[in-house]
Amino acid sequence: MTEEAWRRLSVRVVHLDLIRVAISLVTGYLGIVVSDDPIWPLVAGACAGLAGALTNLQRWRTTRYRITAQRVEMRSGWLARKHRVVARDRIRNVSTSANLLPRLLGLATVHIGSGESESSFKLDGLDRGHATRLEHELMPGAAPAEPEAAAPPADERVIARLRRSWVPLNVVTVWSVFAVLAPLFALNWVLRPFGVDLLGFGRGLLESNLILLLVLALPLGVAVTTVTFLMENWNFELVRKGTPPDTALVTRRGLLTTQTVQRSDERLRGIAFAEPLAWRWLRLTSTKVIATGLRFGGESSTTSGVLPRIPMAEARELAAEILPDGSRPLEAALQRHPRGALVRRLGQAVYGPLLASGALLLFVRSGALPGWVWPLPLALMVLTGPAAVLAYRALGHGLSGDYLVVRGGVLNRDTVALQQRAVIGWTFEQSILQRWGGRMTVGVATAAGSRYYKVPDAGVDQALEFAAGADPELARRLTVLQPGGGAGAPPSA
Template sequence: MPSETNRLHPLSAVTLALQRGLTGLSMPFFAVMILSTVFDGVDIDWLFMLSPIGFVVGVGYGIAYYYRFTYAITSRTFDVTSGVLSRRSREIPYRRIQNVDVSQGVLYRIFGLAVVSLETAGGGETEATLNFVSEAEAERLRAEIRRQTARVDGASSDERAAPAAGVDETTRHDRSRSDRGPTLLFELEPTELLVYALTSFRWGAAVFPIALVIFLTSADSGSGLVPAFVLEIARPIGGPASLDSATVSSLLILVAVTSLQWAVATYVASAIYTVANYYGFRLGRAGDDFVYERGLIQRYSGSIPVDKVQSVSITENPLQRLVGYAGLWVETAGYGPESSGGSQSAVPLAETDRSYRFAENLTGVETPRFQRPPTLARRRYLVRYSLIAAVVVAVAFGLAQVTGLERWYLAAAVFVAVPIAAHLKYVNLGYHVGDDHLVIRSGFWNRRTIVIPYYRIQTVSTRRSIFQRRLGLASLAVDTASSRTFSWGTPTVPDLELETARELHGSGRERLQSAVRERARSDETGLSVDFT
């Protein structure tokens, strides 16, 4: 099917011209500044001639890039052509498209503009970005790509299931839903958003207090390396009045107080980020796709084809478990906007029972009956954490020899936490081998329960470290096509008895082959988009 060639919004030409113009303006500046220090014949006055020329060339390049950038929707692919001096043409098959995401900043919303990103399977980065188009065009692209993807997938499954019979009325009715408005599945209530913000801790938010300290330090030249307010807060409890007159004990107090301030500032920044990022979160169903929207300042929306979902995860940290809440994530094989991985939050936070019920309805998995590794694994964790505690005591002793630190032996109190840590790690491990799914649970600080359909498993491997070989243990690693595994680590059942690991390895391979054959004969996606 031929398709009309489209260009970006005209304001893109203005933006590209300014961006390239500033680049062209700055390049002669840096070149002349560097060359003037090397060659005597290079005069600084050249800047007044070369910089305007660079600006004009950059503006011209930006405008040319705008006119040379086109995109089109065809019957089989989404085509993007770009480049001025070096042309690049990309044909993205609908079968590979995992997510279609639309983002809008504050200024974009004011001008009615949006950025459309296409994420594909196995991609380490966004495959195509349309920066930017009108809101109406963004919605049209998302709906049309979703329709074309459903058509291509439906035609493929129809050929496998009944090449001569055509599409039955029920199937046609289900696919026609993609042309209707989305059906709401979940909406994050203000109370749930507040609980999510107060029970989440995002390490990326640590950049904010660090940047604040750097700014205040540069603004207050009299405080040296540390802002004055940090010294003032630590002084009443034994901190130094200045770094020049500081003793070892006062410096340690300063470090402790500064760390506490950093943790509080990071927690506050994390809560603000969570509210801004997940404000107005809504998840809906459009045909066989999940559609979502969220965000206060930067508004995100997108669609996830259900047949691209690789696995489903339930996440909960200690605070969330204490108040009885958990989150639900769906993971695809593409690159998504969440944590640079192909992962989307289907339910950011809900009551734990509700999240588990969502996971069971979504995947069709039976309620898991978890089995734990043998108790020998707990002994292994006890030894591991004891070694870590010994290192902490050794470091304290070394500091005492160099700095004169008194009562270094108090660091031995860390051994009290060793059996507790070993026990908590052990009791939060578990696995369940179901008829159609493998369920793995692990982690204490961020406990993750992942449901993996057998037909989504890529490889099953048995791994043994030196210490595991001595104890007769092994770990079972289960790879899927989800990009999230690269950032969170491959889903693994750790420290099983060797015979159990080998049995699960063989069983997993057989179930994988059987599930793939069954799926090839079936027209089912394997997941339900109506999971409420």
């Protein structure tokens, strides 16, 4: 059997870097001759651009990749050589992105994710046709294609497109005031060498009229966030691609920088709603998928997120289409946790400020702090008390068909629906106070999403019923605990 040939990045990468070199030289020239003294920010930016372009040229010379029936490989580096290999059955997601200038030259970047940063990598500098063919080659069940072979068309079903009603829900927030600060700092950095001090003007306006500043900043901030949101989500589409059983959930979006992310349905293990406190009162949520190899934070956050902030009713309807089996686990009625869970959280809300006040009182008695300092932490109870009630009301768990449903969180309430087949382990914990109160914390281990989900302060009977519904064999082995809270907690399973 002949060995697959090594491929290289597109020669257009050279053209792209020549353009970057030209831009850097012009910028550096202007930074030197436009005034008597060099404009160092322009000179520094030109040097950085020149160094980046030359480094990118070296990367193009040394990067090679190939795709076989079993794995994807990439070699790169000159002084320090790297050879990365990821098995095809370990690929969790494939995404394509392209910034404005590479797009104009027909270039794209393909990101190949395995769930581990050590084996994940990207191919930066493929022409658009090769990037599309590479995506097809790495689709679930696809065989390696010849480098010049055209990818056959795949069936697609559109689940959601960007709606006008979603835009204000994602751009009008109290934080919009701060969205104008980053462009202001960037513009001030550019104009400062020419004698324009935007920050000084802003400070003067702040000292003279704070209300006027806020009135001006809010619409400007909303405008900035609106432009940013539309640029990121222009032509947003969420589609299901392929023919069963080899299908994938695909997200496309972007105006100046485009992004296409495909996630194999074979790897999907559930779905989750994220509801920060302010969104919760407005009945808004963002939607993420739970898949093996995809975490909720870090670099995988854009991969796990499939919908922007939208009304809860719409999110529930779309969630049934996002899940391949059409289930609606996030609409299931959840069990409330016992009142002891509320008492515990109210106690934490009280003794935290009390301990802080007691510690400050010791410093006051020693003369190190003035006497008015020690009562200050007690004022936090105005916030910690309601937060404890919200934390209790957010708790919930249940079973819905083949899914476990877990809900919790104070500032950010997450409702997670996880397939029972995705559970790889259980943990049952009881503190002394939980044992006295007949409660326990159940932990669910999985290879997907956040890797570990907790059901805190559930009743013992609730916890055993929850585990029995998901794994009857496990429930039969949990004979150490007697109903109502026995001698001890069962071991981790």
